[in-house]
Amino acid sequence: MRVAILAHEKFPDRAKTALGVLRYADDEVVAVLDRETAGRRVNDFVPDVQDAPIVEGMAALESPVDALLIGIAPIGGGFDERWRDDVRTALENGCDVVAGLHYFLSEDEEFARLADEHDCELRDVRKPPEDLTVAEGVAGEVDAEIVLTVGTDCSVGKMTTTMELARAAREAGHDAAVIPTGQTGIMIEGWGNPIDRVVSDFTAGAVEEMILEIGDERDYLFVEGQGSIVHPAYSAVTCGILHGAMPDKLVLCHAAGRETIHGYESFALPDRSTYVDLYESLSAPVSGGAVVAGALNTASLEADDDAREAVDEYATEIDAPATDVIRFGADDVLETLLE
Amino acid sequence: MRVAILAHEKFPDRAKTALGVLRYADDEVVAVLDRETAGRRVNDFVPDVQDAPIVEGMAALESPVDALLIGIAPIGGGFDERWRDDVRTALENGCDVVAGLHYFLSEDEEFARLADEHDCELRDVRKPPEDLTVAEGVAGEVDAEIVLTVGTDCSVGKMTTTMELARAAREAGHDAAVIPTGQTGIMIEGWGNPIDRVVSDFTAGAVEEMILEIGDERDYLFVEGQGSIVHPAYSAVTCGILHGAMPDKLVLCHAAGRETIHGYESFALPDRSTYVDLYESLSAPVSGGAVVAGALNTASLEADDDAREAVDEYATEIDAPATDVIRFGADDVLETLLE
Known part of the structure; x- marks a missing residue:
């Protein structure tokens, strides 16, 4: 999967999720989104993970990606409205959005509508499945x-x-x-x-x-x-x-x-x-x-x-x-x- | 508050909530509902709590109550359909229903409609408030x-x-x-x-x-x-x-x-x-x-x-x-x- 990772103003030190994906995921990271460090590359900061350019936002991507991952989380796990443009652009391009926030993107009216219109998926990985239950101790x-x-x-x-x-x-x-x-x-x-x-x-x-x-x-x-x-x-x-x-x-x-x-x-x-x-x-x-x-x-x-x-x-x-x-x-x- | 407590087929040994309310709550318990022991009294089984008659169901109550409490819970906290008649009767009489089940009565279509029509409340005490958050350690x-x-x-x-x-x-x-x-x-x-x-x-x-x-x-x-x-x-x-x-x-x-x-x-x-x-x-x-x-x-x-x-x-x-x-x-x- 080709992905972009959103990490505005937090890359690399306060972008635990972005770094984890860069280091361990099988995904090909096409770009990291960070307004503050845009123009530089991942390896300028972290040498021992896969490299990628750092760009201003989704609009600056040169080729399409399959998914945008939200790679940072504010305390409390809320959604930062300054990320809205990037999520919107991703969805309009038919690109899935994956987030681990306490705020569920799939319950955001605009995002749900855009995902539906452009036939792509909002995946909230912090939303537990419905069928969990108590342990059996086995x-x-x-x-x-x-x-x-x-x-x-x-x-x-x-x-x-x-x-x-x-x-x-x-x-x-x-x-x-x-x-x-x-x-x-x-x-x-x-x-x-x-x-x-x-x-x-x-x-x-x-x-x-x-x-x-x-x-x-x-x-x-x-x-x-x-x-x-x-x-x-x-x-x-x-x-x-x-x-x-x-x-x-x-x-x-x-x-x-x-x-x-x-x-x-x-x-x-x-x-x-x-x-x-x-x-x-x-x-x-x-x-x-x-x-x-x-x-x-x-x-x-x-x-x-x-x-x-x-x-x-x-x-x-x-x-x-x-x-x-x-x-x-x-x-x-x-x-x-x-x- | 005058209450009735539902404990069908489980009173007294497997009705922890019913017994707790009988023993400690300020509520006046007008009756316990248990088809199996109906006709007897609470004190026949448990001498050291407030006494009340045990009856077949809500329809058998001689005087109105403010609330019906669900005083038992099956493993898993589900709603037993054999309780539906009693909950329905309670709501039709304008009586609140209080439950501690994992199944929320307020999300049951029929109960929600009846509560609305008869201006009474469905109180699911196991539904946590929306504004909880992490501890500060204080x-x-x-x-x-x-x-x-x-x-x-x-x-x-x-x-x-x-x-x-x-x-x-x-x-x-x-x-x-x-x-x-x-x-x-x-x-x-x-x-x-x-x-x-x-x-x-x-x-x-x-x-x-x-x-x-x-x-x-x-x-x-x-x-x-x-x-x-x-x-x-x-x-x-x-x-x-x-x-x-x-x-x-x-x-x-x-x-x-x-x-x-x-x-x-x-x-x-x-x-x-x-x-x-x-x-x-x-x-x-x-x-x-x-x-x-x-x-x-x-x-x-x-x-x-x-x-x-x-x-x-x-x-x-x-x-x-x-x-x-x-x-x-x-x-x-x-x-x-x-x-």
Whole structure:
């Protein structure tokens, strides 16, 4: 699929979804839309993902695309009216629009009418399916080994780690799949349930349903975790995924230098070892998942030496092998995960 | 308010909501509707709640009521078509209908039309308000002391314990209120958010919002807990309430003799002391709530002596004072909660 990605004024640092798609999706990214950095290229900012020109808007595209993806989200997941022209242009050209906002494009009167007139699709990936229900507690029974990424906080690299581990497992010859639980993962993989948006009673069930769907056909499932088990706002989602996925193994993700909960700075992060105890003791009665590896996001550290030192220290803190999956690759932890 | 409660074929043992309303609501219960036990009285089955005749259906009522409450829920929260006649009769008599089902009566075409024609209300208490959002992590800042009931499983008495503790605190001269999080609590109190039905990202926020609404005007808030922190399906709701409520004190509720998770019998309940550790270590980074008391439901034990022994044993297991709030009252734990 040929796509354009909207990331106005936020590329690359605050465009988590855009970056995830550029890095992991099979889609050919024809252009990124960002008024602020228009005229430059993706690789000017991020060298290790697929390259594409950055343009002013949909009207500046030189060739047609199949879909426009909304690659950013304001806090609260609303729709920014300054994006309307681009969405309108896309639809008028018969191009699908894919969004992961809490605001559903398919319920916007103008967009619904344009999509209908031009025979194209509005796909709101954060809209959960209607038929979700409570978990039965059977995800652990599938043939695949289940690996879940868990975190010390939001935005520490759970999605990236999940994707890198699945890729590394595939490269090592295993049949590994990703279970996507958030908007970016869903856009990359082309399926999935937006767990943070489902009815809270169905949190675990919505994860279980995905695992049952493909778990007997694969060797390994890498489940994308969300939030953190001690997050004042999002721990419910984290807990539901932990029990719904019934993982065998956990990978604890952390960002170097993070000491307080992002956006909730009055809450200090507990010690890393406290997280290991918490995730394991909470998992024990349901599936007995153990923290067997760590993933440290060292993007804030410039020198590779410092990053290596931070990773080693982190490995000691959690008493398990660790790596930065982007900087140092997944090999240092892969053996532990696949044994 | 004068009410009738529908509990067909389920009164009293499988009519949790009906019993809760009979025991705790300010409403005058004019009749219980149950085809199977019609002709007898509530007190024939349950001596310690307000009495009322049991009748065949709405058509058998001798005097008008203000509302018909649906006091039972099938698994899945659907609407049983065998209830339609009673709901229809109620609406035709201008009587409101209050339900806590996942199936919303207000979205049923016939009921909506009848309510409109006869100028009465369909109140779906499990329909969350539209304006819920994520928690800010500030519930702990209200003036009131926050006490949360937590459980070893579903249906162990968290709602009952919450109501009894609030009542006992009021009788001891304190200004205590209940924070209702489930359908029965909401029907009893006349307000509240149905936490299991909100968007999972908003679980903690929906609890926080209620605490902020009344927390500065009260001495004590008794928050109704849900599920269990190790429940394969419902732990997400439990975890969200724990972090959203930011409790100072926890009361661990358990049912004597319960050894496996109800409806999920392949999962054994962990030791009682494991629950204490789990709830406390999970609460520590956010509000530091401690398990200071226990509530044991001894309904399955006939002799008071056996019940007393079970309560004493339970107190030892959790290393805190305990009681059966229905059988022995709340006094044995009240001092610990109010100090």
